[in-house]
Amino acid sequence: MATTKHTAAQRKKLVSEYQTSGQAQNEWCKENGIGKSTLSKWLKDAIDTPMVQQTWARVQINSADSKPVLVIKIGNFKIQVDEGFSKTLLTEILEVLVTVC
DSSP, rough: OOOOOOOHHHHHHHHHHHHHHOHHHHHHHHHHOHHHHHHHHHHHHHSSSSSOOOOOOOOOOTTTTSOOOOEEEEEEEEEEEEOOHHHHHHHHHHHHHHHOO
């Protein structure tokens, strides 16, 4: 396997992808071209790094007279989703926030 330098954001994203994959480490590492010892180190680093406490925000539904609005709060970020929103744009924004939060 080729040695590749990954940024902290890339490592965090890859660790998250592994953790949600449901695959064994050997299988996931082989499919993603990551050494098992490298993944093990990243997992240990993720455990040793204090994570920011995240909580769910209260969702307030406006009266029936107004159009539906969803507000997503993640840390200092607030995303308001109105009727007719772009699913593609929302997906892209959430993908970026996952790497930084």
